[in-house]
Structure formats: structure tokens, C-alpha cells
Amino acid sequence: xxxxxxxxxxxxxxxxxxxxxxxxxxxxxxxxxxxxxxxxxxxxxxxxxxxxxxxxxxxxxxxxxxxxxxxxxxxxxxxxxxxxxxxxxxxxxxxxxxxxxxxxxxxxxxxxxxxxxxxxxxxxxxxxxxxxxxxxxxxxxxxxxxxxxxxxxxxxxxxxxxxxxxxxxxxxxxxxxxxxxxxxxxxxxxxxxxxxxxxxxxxxxxxxxxxxxxxxxxxxxxxxxxxxxxxxxxxxx
Ligand SMILES: [Zn+2]
Numbered sequence: 001x002x003x004x005x006x007x008x009x010x011x012x013x014x015x016x017x018x019x020x021x022x023x024x025x026x027x028x029x030x031x032x033x034x035x036x037x038x039x040x041x042x043x044x045x046x047x048x049x050x051x052x053x054x055x056x057x058x059x060x061x062x063x064x065x066x067x068x069x070x071x072x073x074x075x076x077x078x079x080x081x082x083x084x085x086x087x088x089x090x091x092x093x094x095x096x097x098x099x100x101x102x103x104x105x106x107x108x109x110x111x112x113x114x115x116x117x118x119x120x121x122x123x124x125x126x127x128x129x130x131x132x133x134x135x136x137x138x139x140x141x142x143x144x145x146x147x148x149x150x151x152x153x154x155x156x157x158x159x160x161x162x163x164x165x166x167x168x169x170x171x172x173x174x175x176x177x178x179x180x181x182x183x184x185x186x187x188x189x190x191x192x193x194x195x196x197x198x199x200x201x202x203x204x205x206x207x208x209x210x211x212x213x214x215x216x217x218x219x220x221x222x223x224x225x226x227x228x229x230x231x232x233x234x235x236x237x
Contacts, residue, residue, distance in 0.1 A: 025087065027086050027087075030079060032081040038081040039113065040083050040215050041083075042085050043087065043117050044088070045058045047092055048194070061207075063208070064208040064211055065087065065211060069083065091119070095163070101167070109171055109173050113174070113218060115168045115173060116214055117163050122188075125180055127144075127156050127179045129158065131177065132157055133174050135227070143218050150210055180207075
């Protein structure tokens with residue numbers, strides 16, 4: 001084996017700034033007809049790792065959330081509660097945008113029925129994960145039942161951390177997540193391979209259908225989705 005000095009030339013165009021920079025969450029909503037102060041939230045995150053373009057993390061989630069809200073509006077549905085979409089920023093830096101949202105909306109948290117985050121890649125959705133909110137299982141079954149054509153499984157009860165739903169779990173608001181079926185998600189997200197060519201159109205379309213159906217049906221329920229006591233005692237970290 002031969003050893004020789006290695007010469008390396010790099011071209012880095014990034015720059016660093018001192019201190020925090022301003023970033024924005026993007027919010028839009030369809031106002032509820034009967035209970036406008038009560039919210040059902042669907043969300044995804046706009047930020048991504050800069051190695052690729054962030055197509056599957058979380059470009060497809062953003063597209064599905066936008067399309068869900070557009071579709072509800074286009075067919076002229078007037079939900080009883082307000083349906084709000086939030087495209088968070090700073091998710092991959094530690095749920096920064098969603099934690100700020102929670103801070104800024106402290107007094108309205110008890111009016112949020114549930115938050116559903118779509119951050120599961122580009123495949124079709126298999127179900128909604130309730131993060132151990134057992135009290136919500138029955139009502140979520142009711143919400144999903146009319147969508148049997150979308151081939152969803154029974155809600156998942158297991159709990160994960162690490163995307164924007166968790167910022168709401170930490171303060172006792174039902175925070176749910178979509179479960180995806182993209183088998184190579186861990187090869188695309190957070191990498192240079194996370195580019196537009198990986199997107200599966202059928203997955204994004206079905207995800208938008210699930211989000212639209214979920215949001216509208218949840219906004220029509222007679223009551224808010226129940227808080228899970230075991231989750232609400234967790235303190236923010
Ligand atoms: Zn993500």
C-alpha cells in the first residue's frame with residue numbers, strides 16, 4: 001500500500017449567519033360553519049435536508065395537504081369545524097415550527113380536535129397512527145369507515161416521536177401521523193437521493209384523498225376527539 005498526501009478541492013456555497021434567522025409556518029383554513037373556533041388540523045413540513053430537494057421528506061406531504069384543502073373547497077363542502085392546514089418549518093431541526101405554533105396558540109389548544117401530520121414518504125397511506133391515544137380509537141374508526149375504497153387498515157396505536165404531531169402530544173392535544181408504504185423511504189429521505197423522480201403519483205393522490213376525507217369527517221363529528229390522559233402529563237422537552 002502506498003501513502004501519499006491527498007489534495008482535495010471543495011466548492012462550498014453555503015454561508016452561516018450569526019444568531020437565529022426568521023422562518024415562517026404557512027397556514028390556511030376553511031372556516032367552520034357551526035363551530036369556527038374549533039379546529040381540525042392537517043399538516044406537513046416545508047423544510048428539508050439540503051442534499052436533495054426533499055421530494056419525499058416532506059414534499060409529498062406538503063402536496064397532499066395542499067390538495068386535500070383545495071379539494072374540500074372545490075366541491076363546496078362547508079365543514080362544521082374549521083379545517084386548517086399548516087406547513088411547518090424547522091421540522092428537521094427538531095420540530096421548531098410546530099413547537100412555536102403550540103406556544104403561540106396556548107389559549108386555543110383545547111379547541112384543537114386533532115392534528116394529523118403527513119410525513120411518511122411517497123407511498124400510499126396504510127392507516128393513521130394514533131400514538132397511544134386509545135380513547136380516540138372508536139371515533140377514529142367512525143371517521144375512517146366511509147373511506148373503505150382507500151384500503152386503510154385499522155388505526156395503529158403505537159407511539160413514535162420525531163415529527164410535528166409530537167409537539168401537540170407533548171401538550172395533550174391529540175397528535176396523529178399517517179403511516180406510509182414507501183419501502184425505500186430510508187434510502188431517499190435526508191439524502192441526495194430525495195428528488196422528484198422518486199415520487200409515486202398514486203401514493204400522493206391517495207394520501208390527499210385520505211387527508212381530505214379525514215379532515216372533513218373529523219370536522220363533522222358531534223364532539224372533539226378525546227385527550228389521552230397518559231399523553232397529556234408529558235412535559236415539553
Ligand atoms: Zn419529515
